[in-house]
Amino acid sequence: MPTLILGLVAFLFLYLLLQLLRAANPAVLARAIRLAGGIIALAVAAFVGIKGEVAIALPLGIFGATLLGWSPSLTSFFGKLFSTGTQSAGGHTSQVRSQFLDMILDHDSGRLGGWILVGPDAGRSLDDFDLPQLVAMMTSFDAESCALLESYLDRRFPAWRQNAQGDAAGGRRHAPAGGKMTDEEAYEILGLQPGASGDDIRRAHRGLMKKLHPDQGGSTYLAARVNEAKDTLLRTHRS
Structure with missing residues (x-):
């Protein structure tokens, strides 16, 4: 059952992503992907948390929250935590x-x-x-x-x-x-x-x-x- 639910979530995400790509407005697309990714990450975190996997649910929930624009200090913290030591050219x-x-x-x-x-x-x-x-x-x-x-x-x-x-x-x-x-x-x-x-x-x-x-x-x-x-x-x- 958990595998089926995760599969449905993944399918929904890919479907929405393809629809957004067809719209192809870069600014709107970027915001929509962040919003969809944040919502899905929070949903999966909630599901995993209910199953008792708190160690997985907590970082996943924080990641989803940062995609939605919350907790900028945590975003900075995790950016430093997982940094490879190389600097970006200033933008993507x-x-x-x-x-x-x-x-x-x-x-x-x-x-x-x-x-x-x-x-x-x-x-x-x-x-x-x-x-x-x-x-x-x-x-x-x-x-x-x-x-x-x-x-x-x-x-x-x-x-x-x-x-x-x-x-x-x-x-x-x-x-x-x-x-x-x-x-x-x-x-x-x-x-x-x-x-x-x-x-x-x-x-x-x-x-x-x-x-x-x-x-x-x-x-x-x-x-x-x-x-x-x-x-x-x-x-x-x-x-």
Whole structure:
């Protein structure tokens, strides 16, 4: 019976996770996963506690509570307790927005994902479209959005430039960013929280450039944005 209940809980969690992934709004998705994970962890902790396994139920319950935003001191305690001694680059994701696209880079996996912001397909993930559909979008995108989309295509379809008929974005792939970068944008690109130190900024920049530098098969446009973000924040620190 306990195995059946745990199996049902696991199935429910996976089902909800798949539904959330289809919605694909990164900010809402992150909050929803934390909420669902916290509720499930507390439910399992309660079940295990009733069975008398207090040694398992207590840490599981604390973990669930921290996912729901409770007990920040305990979160810090457990973060130090299980730390491997290595420091994060300052965040798990980087975010770059343009008029038409919102792009997210996962620091751990190096995966680049994107969502459409405006138009009839607003809210949909770029993963929902095939190569011809994505290339066709460039005809209605501004230069910065085209550069972002090309960065995504370079990762998902490495040979797309050779296969795409007429290179729909020709001449725009090196388009400069639209306007001066703000501190808020720079923090999002580097995956840092406002107020990060100069060392944190340099560390985040180095980690991202290892994944994005053109010499490593990355994106020229995104590498330029990361460099601009570093310069923007270090300039703010100096002033």
